[in-house]
Amino acid sequence: MQTTLNFDITVKVKGVVVKIGELARRTGVSTRLLRYYEEQGLITPARTTNTYRTYDEQDVARVEQVVGLVRAGVPTRLAKVLLDLEDTRAEELAPSCTRQVAEMLADELTGLDERIACLTRSRRTLCDYLQRTEHATAVLEGATALSAD
Numbered sequence: 223m224q225t226t227l228n229f230d231i232t233v234k235v236k237g238v239v240v241k242i243g244e245l246a247r248r249t250g251v252s253t254r255l256l257r258y259y260e261e262q263g264l265i266t267p268a269r270t271t272n273t274y275r276t277y278d279e280q281d282v283a284r285v286e287q288v289v290g291l292v293r294a295g296v297p298t299r300l301a302k303v304l305l306d307l308e309d310t311r312a313e314e315l316a317p318s319c320t321r322q323v324a325e326m327l328a329d330e331l332t333g334l335d336e337r338i339a340c341l342t343r344s345r346r347t348l349c350d351y352l353q354r355t356e357h358a359t360a361v362l363e364g365a366t367a368l369s370a371d
Contacts, residue, residue, distance in 0.1 A: 242267070284305070300326060
């Protein structure tokens with residue numbers, strides 16, 4: 223009986239290739255959530271011959287973008303549209319944008335503006351309160367250094 227060995231050799235010339243566990247570690251996103259992002263079309267991993275998912279540096283950046291959008295309150299269905307818009311030049315998309323997508327984007331802009339206004343008010347309240355405390359100088363120096371970035 224002849225035995226055949228199948229080797230899964232993945233070579234990536236530009237950048238490092240990692241599997242889902244390493245991507246989860248590097249991005250702080252659970253493997254379960256990464257699979258959900260894949261189901262939603264937000265990320266598209268490469269597959270090895272034995273069907274393992276593999277990711278490169280562009281995938282790491284993409285996951286970080288998705289996480290940023292989701293944390294900002296953007297639903298995943300809209301995050302997909304936004305990321306697709308970024309992937310395609312805006313001039314090419316303008317004529318093909320459906321009214322439904324344009325309305326969805328306009329609604330999201332309104333929602334983002336409302337959330338930004340709310341967060342701005344909350345930030346102002348916190349700063350005003352902290353400025354009146356005995357620890358204002360020490361605490362606010364760190365906060366203003368972060369907000370300057």
